[in-house]
Each structure stands twice: as C-alpha cells, then as structure tokens.
Amino acid sequence: MLHTKNKTQLPLMGILDIQNTPCARNSILHGAGGSIVAGLVHFLVTSRVKRSFDVGVTGFMLTTLGSWFYCRYNNAKLRVQQRVIQEGIKNKVIYEGTNLDPTRKTKGDA
Amino acid sequence: MAHPSQLGFQDAASPVMEELLHFHDHALMIVFLISTLVLYIIIAMVSTKLTNKYILDSQEIEIVWTVLPAVILILIALPSLRILYLMDEINDPHLTIKAMGHQWYWSYEYTDYENLGFDSYMIPTQDLNPGQFRLLETDHRMVIPMESPIRVLVSAEDVLHSWAVPSLGVKMDAVPGRLNQTAFIASRPGVFYGQCSEICGANHSFMPIVVESVPLEHFENWSSLMLKDA
Numbered sequence: 632m633l634h635t636k637n638k639t640q641l642p643l644m645g646i647l648d649i650q651n652t653p654c655a656r657n658s659i660l661h662g663a664g665g666s667i668v669a670g671l672v673h674f675l676v677t678s679r680v681k682r683s684f685d686v687g688v689t690g691f692m693l694t695t696l697g698s699w700f701y702c703r704y705n706n707a708k709l710r711v712q713q714r715v716i717q718e719g720i721k722n723k724v725i726y727e728g729t730n731l732d733p734t735r736k737t738k739g740d741a
Numbered sequence: 742m743a744h745p746s747q748l749g750f751q752d753a754a755s756p757v758m759e760e761l762l763h764f765h766d767h768a769l770m771i772v773f774l775i776s777t778l779v780l781y782i783i784i785a786m787v788s789t790k791l792t793n794k795y796i797l798d799s800q801e802i803e804i805v806w807t808v809l810p811a812v813i814l815i816l817i818a819l820p821s822l823r824i825l826y827l828m829d830e831i832n833d834p835h836l837t838i839k840a841m842g843h844q845w846y847w848s849y850e851y852t853d854y855e856n857l858g859f860d861s862y863m864i865p866t867q868d869l870n871p872g873q874f875r876l877l878e879t880d881h882r883m884v885i886p887m888e889s890p891i892r893v894l895v896s897a898e899d900v901l902h903s904w905a906v907p908s909l910g911v912k913m914d915a916v917p918g919r920l921n922q923t924a925f926i927a928s929r930p931g932v933f934y935g936q937c938s939e940i941c942g943a944n945h946s947f948m949p950i951v952v953e954s955v956p957l958e959h960f961e962n963w964s965s966l967m968l969k970d971a
Contacts, residue, residue, distance in 0.1 A: 644780075647773040648749055652766050681785075688781045692774050699770050703763075 654702035658695045665694025742874060742934040743907075751908040754933050754954070755925045757828055758910030764820050771813060832924055834892035838883065842895070842902030842915035842937070845944035849883045855968055863947050876946065877934045882953040886960040887927045895921045900942065906935035906952055914939060927954035 642648045649655045670687025674680065726732045743751055753759040839850040843860075851857040864878040885891050895904045897915035904923075905912035913923040927933070935950040955963065 642748065644773060644776055646776060647769055651749060652769070655766070655770065658770070681789075685785075688778065692778060695770075695774060703767065707763075 653706060654699055657702060658699040661698040662691045662695030666691030669694075742877060753910070754908040754927055754929060754931060755910055756928060757824075757925065758908060759928075760824050760827060761910050764824055767820060768817055771817060775813070832890045834924055835889040836885065837892045837894065838885070839894045839896070840883070840904050840915070840950075842897035842899075842904065842941070842948075844899050844942050845937075845948040847879075847883075847902075847904070847937075847948060847950055849881075851964065855964075857964060857968055857971065859967065859971070861951070863949050874934065877936070877949045877951070879949055879951045882932070882951040884953045884955060884960055884963045885927060886957040887930050887954040889957070890924060890926050892922060892924045895923065901939045902941050902948075903938035904935070904950060905938040906933050906950055908933045909935075909952065911935075912938055927952070930954050930956065 643659065647655055647659075649659060666687045669690030670683045673686040674683035677683070723732070723734065728735075750758075750762055750765065753762050836851070837853055839852070841848045841850070846860050846862045848858060848860045859881045861879045861881045861883065863876065864873065864880055866875050869875065869878060893904065893911070893913070895913045895915045896919060897917045899917060901917070902915040903912060904915055909925045909927065911923050911925050913921045915921070931954055933952045933954070935952070937945055937948045937950070939945075941948075
C-alpha cells in the first residue's frame with residue numbers, strides 16, 4: 632500500500648512554505664518576537680506610534696534574517712560533518728584489514 | 742515523484758539538487774522579507790495623513806534604497822554563482838548512458854562494456870497495476886548504480902525533446918543532430934520520475950522518464966539479465 636506523506640502546505644504570504652523549509656519556522660517566530668520587543672520598547676521610550684511600527688517592522692526583518700542565516704550556517708556545518716563521517720564509515724569498511732585502515736594499530740615493525 | 746497539489750520541489754536525490762534546494766530556500770526567504778517590507782510600506786502610504794509639499798530631495802533615503810538592493814543582490818548572486826560553477830565541475834563518470842528522444846518514447850543505450858539498448862514506453866493507464874503512477878510509469882526503467890557519477894548523453898532522433906528528472910536536478914534538451922551532456926550522482930537508492938520537457942507533438946505528455954537507482958551488484962545483475970533478454 633503506498634503511503635504518501637500528508638504535507639500540509641500553506642505558504643506564508645503565498646510564498647514561503649514554513650513547515651517544510653528548514654529554519655523557516657524558527658526564523659519567522661524569532662522575527663515576530665524581535666519585532667514586538669523592538670516596537671514595544673521604542674514606543675515605551677518615545678510614545679510615537681507610527682515610528683514604533685516602523686521600528687517593529689525593521690526589527691522583524693533584521694531578526695528574521697539574523698536567525699535565518701545563523702540557523703542555515705549551523706545546518707551547513709552539520710551537513711559537511713555528516714558527509715565527512717559518511718566518507719569515513721565507507722572508507723573504514725573498504726579499508727578494513729588493509730594498510731590504510733585508520734583503526735589499525737601499528738605494531739612497531741616498518 | 743510529485744504528490745498531489747505539491748507547490749515546492751521534490752525531495753533531492755542528488756547532491757546538486759540538495760544545493761539547489763538550499764539556494765531556493767535562501768532566495769525565497771529574501772523575497773519573502775522584501776514582500777513584507779513592500780506590503781508594510783504600501784499600507785503605511787495608504788493610511789498616512791501626512792503630506793509635505795516641499796520635499797525636493799533626500800540624500801539619506803536615496804542612499805539607503807540604492808545600497809540596500811545592491812547588498813541584497815550580492816547576497817543572492819554569490820550562492821547562485823557558487824552553484825552554477827559547482828554544476829559545471831569536471832567529474833569522472835563511472836558510466837555513460839545515451840538517452841535518445843523519439844516520438845513518443847525514450848531509448849537508452851549502455852555501450853560502455855556491452856551493447857545494451859532498450860526502449861522505454863509509457864505504460865497506458867488501463868494497463869497499470871494497483872499502486873503504479875498514472876502517466877509516469879514505463880515498461881523499462883533506466884537503471885543506474887547509486888552513489889556513482891553518471892554521464893548522460895542526450896539527443897533526439899526526430900524533433901526536440903528534453904530529458905528531465907526533477908529530483909536529480911537534471912534537465913537537458915534533446916536536439917536532433919546534437920549531443921548534449923549532463924551528469925549526476927544518485928545519492929540514495931530509489932525510483933525517480935520525470936517527464937519530457939520540450940513540446941514534441943501529440944503525445945508529448947506521454948513519454949515519461951523513470952530512473953531507478955540500485956546498489957552496484959543489483960545493477961550488474963540487471964544489466965546481465967537485460968543482455969540475455971536482448
């Protein structure tokens with residue numbers, strides 16, 4: 632029986648599929664939080680409503696971008712590590728018992 | 742394969758397609774933020790009561806809306822160029838397959854060691870078994886060994902066709918009288934579907950491509966069987 636994954640796709644603003652894009656959901660949530668904090672703090676300090684909204688939107692964009700790049704950079708590092716580990720496992724199996732086996736203990740004779 | 746009402750790309754089955762997916766996510770996030778900003782500016786412009794009849798210039802905002810788009814474009818261009826050059830890297834293929842487009846089927850030739858060739862016709866809807874995919878299944882699949890660089894030489898016998906497999910990140914035009922080359926590595930075993938991507942007549946929608954990626958020993962068994970049947 633063929634099972635298809637039920638991927639509910641509701642792109643944000645018709646563009647960004649948050650649920651299936653890595654890091655997207657967290658970035659948007661961080662952005663929303665940053666936006667609220669920035670706008671609120673600005674309003675509490677200056678009591679200017681419109682400017683606070685502007686600051687909030689700017690905060691949203693900067694926080695989203697920052698969180699996005701940070702998460703994507705970490706994911707990229709993990710992917711590189713994963714590839715190195717995979718190569719290492721593959722090579723270990725291939726080279727087991729030969730001179731190139733990295734786990735082979737050298738016995739002192741050249 | 743694609744699932745019903747799918748909007749995004751299919752899951753990647755090759756390293757190049759993985760990179761393309763990541764770049765797409767990156768570009769899409771930037772586009773989303775720009776759209777949010779533009780939407781906010783529109784709402785602000787429409788709802789403001791402020792007017793100023795005496796603005797002549799404003800150096801600051803002009804600098805901002807010149808420098809910021811330039812920075813955004815650089816942020817998009819650098820990963821894009823990286824992938825472009827990555828896709829053109831010289832690799833050492835383990836296997837070369839010729840894919841020839843006909844009206845309206847594909848034929849594949851494996852001529853590295855023996856002369857193996859076969860045609861790949863779509864299975865008509867009425868002949869499908871339960872669980873098979875409509876308009877996507879073929880009678881013979883192009884079988885390849887997994888995790889090996891594969892070179893595909895694409896051409897056509899009659900009119901323009903295009904050999905495309907989205908999950909492998911591959912699309913290459915099949916031009917009569919011309920040999921086009923593309924290469925890929927299937928990272929995992931599986932069955933990957935594609936369809937002819939250049940209008941080629943009445944049955945253009947009915948000449949799919951099916952690539953089956955298997956471990957090397959299975960590929961060797963398959964090719965021996967195919968040669969025996971030929």
